[in-house]
Amino acid sequence: MIMITGGAYQGKTQYAENRFGLTDDDITDGNTCDISDVANARCIRHYELLVKRLIMQGTDPLEFTKNLDMPIVIMNEIGSGIIPLDKSEREWREISGRAGCIIADKAIEVVRVCCGIATVIKGETL
Amino acid sequence: MTTLITGGAKCGKSRLAEKLLDNCRGRKLYIATMKPFGEEAFAAIERHRKIRAGKGFETIEKYTGLDEIQISGKSHILLECIANLCANEMFENEKICDPTEHIIRGIEHLRKRAETIVIVTNNVGSDGVDYGSETNKYIEVMGRVNALITGISDNVAECVYGVPVVLKGRLEI
Numbered sequence: 001m002i003m004i005t006g007g008a009y010q011g012k013t014q015y016a017e018n019r020f021g022l023t024d025d026d027i028t029d030g031n032t033c034d035i036s037d038v039a040n041a042r043c044i045r046h047y048e049l050l051v052k053r054l055i056m057q058g059t060d061p062l063e064f065t066k067n068l069d070m071p072i073v074i075m076n077e078i079g080s081g082i083i084p085l086d087k088s089e090r091e092w093r094e095i096s097g098r099a100g101c102i103i104a105d106k107a108i109e110v111v112r113v114c115c116g117i118a119t120v121i122k123g124e125t126l
Numbered sequence: 127m128t129t130l131i132t133g134g135a136k137c138g139k140s141r142l143a144e145k146l147l148d149n150c151r152g153r154k155l156y157i158a159t160m161k162p163f164g165e166e167a168f169a170a171i172e173r174h175r176k177i178r179a180g181k182g183f184e185t186i187e188k189y190t191g192l193d194e195i196q197i198s199g200k201s202h203i204l205l206e207c208i209a210n211l212c213a214n215e216m217f218e219n220e221k222i223c224d225p226t227e228h229i230i231r232g233i234e235h236l237r238k239r240a241e242t243i244v245i246v247t248n249n250v251g252s253d254g255v256d257y258g259s260e261t262n263k264y265i266e267v268m269g270r271v272n273a274l275i276t277g278i279s280d281n282v283a284e285c286v287y288g289v290p291v292v293l294k295g296r297l298e299i
Contacts, residue, residue, distance in 0.1 A: 005287060007252060077286065079134025081253025082261060090166070097136025100287035110289050122289045 003107040004074045004118075005100070011116035012074050013045050020072060027074075035059075043072035047103070048096045055092060065099040073103050077112075128237055129244045129281040129297070131290075132272060134252075138288035140174055143204055143244045144181060145299055150202040150242055156183040157195065157203060157236070159211040174206070189214045192232025197239040205236065208275070209248035212268055222260055226267055230274050237278070245279070247272050 004012045016022055020043070028041040030050030035057070038044060054061040079097050084090050104110050109123030129146060133139045147154060156178060162171055183204065188195055190211070208229065215225035237243055249272075251265045276282050281295030290297055 003287070075287075077134055077137075078253075079137055080249035080251070081134075081255065082250055082257055082265070083135070094136045097134065097138075097287070101136075101138045104287040104289050110287070112286055112291070119291075121286055121291050 001070060001103070001107045002072050003103050003110045004072065004113060005077055005110065006113035008076055010113045012113045014116070015111070015113050015118050016043060016072055016074055039069070041070060043074065044070060045074040047073050047075035047099070048078055051096045051099050052092050055095060061095050061099050062102065065102045068103070073107070075100055075103065127242045127281070128279045129283070130247060130272075130275050130279040131244065131283055131285060132247045132249055133285035134249050137285050139246050139285045140177060140206060141288070142283070142285050142290055143206065143246050144178060146244050146297065147202050147204055147242065148181070152241065153199065153201040154181070154183045155197065155201045155203045156185045157192070157205045158185060158187050159189055159205070159207060159214065161189050161210070161214065190218060192229070193235040195236065200241045201239060202242040203236055203240040204244050204246070205233075206246040207248060208245065208271060209250060209268060212271060213264060216264060216267065222263065224267060226271055226274070229271055233275060233278070245275060247275065249284070
């Protein structure tokens with residue numbers, strides 16, 4: 001598994017497309033996909049939003065993440081701000097953080113994209 | 127040796143910080159700055175306690191004023207976390223204050239009594255939301271405090287979903 005992370009709109013998806021020769025059809029979107037199809041995807045983007053949907057449908061996102069077997073996972077970094085006032089937003093932010101740690105731990109490589117520039121922060125340098 | 131660990135929420139900062147003190151021999155102190163108010167704070171404190179269990183830490187709870195902590199002899203200190211300390215000091219009284227100098231003085235006080243000190247802080251300024259003047263001030267102070275701590279630290283790392291990214295010095299894990 002390869003994890004691509006970074007803030008919003010930093011070029012994570014573009015990086016995945018360029019590096020792995022993916023097209024839009026290869027990338028499933030955690031915000032809109034059919035959750036039962038996730039297992040068949042080659043790449044998912046917005047994993048943090050999939051976490052939110054899993055919480056809403058009553059599935060344990062951490063168990064789901066532990067069992068996840070996908071070549072490429074794209075996930076925004078969302079924890080570097082102020083603690084949200086809304087309890088469900090707090091819960092989402094917290095569980096996303098833990099889910100991200102599970103993915104990074106499983107991943108053989110973690111890439112962080114900032115301003116379009118990718119830095120390998122875990123694993124072999126490209 | 128002073129090490130600062132920063133990063134977003136729930137991204138493995140504590141775990142990394144504790145790991146850095148795993149091989150330290152001698153007295154280990156955990157200075158907790160989070161006020162145990164409310165169900166979620168209790169849950170967070172309990173979770174951190176479980177992670178630390180069996181690692182031989184003595185816990186000191188201090189929500190403001192690190193410079194008042196009395197420690198005899200040299201210790202290995204884990205201070206967690208600056209974001210809570212800063213909020214506690216800033217919003218302690220009705221009129222908000224700028225606790226920057228007080229926090230740095232407190233850290234210097236601890237450094238003199240520590241063989242090793244690992245400080246955990248938080249990145250709070252990267253969500254792009256305008257929260258209004260008081261919270262915006264907090265974000266500003268946190269940015270400045272973190273930069274000042276970086277200045278006096280030997281090592282600084284940012285934790286990204288559990289992966290340490292070294293920004294200054296080096297980590298011995």
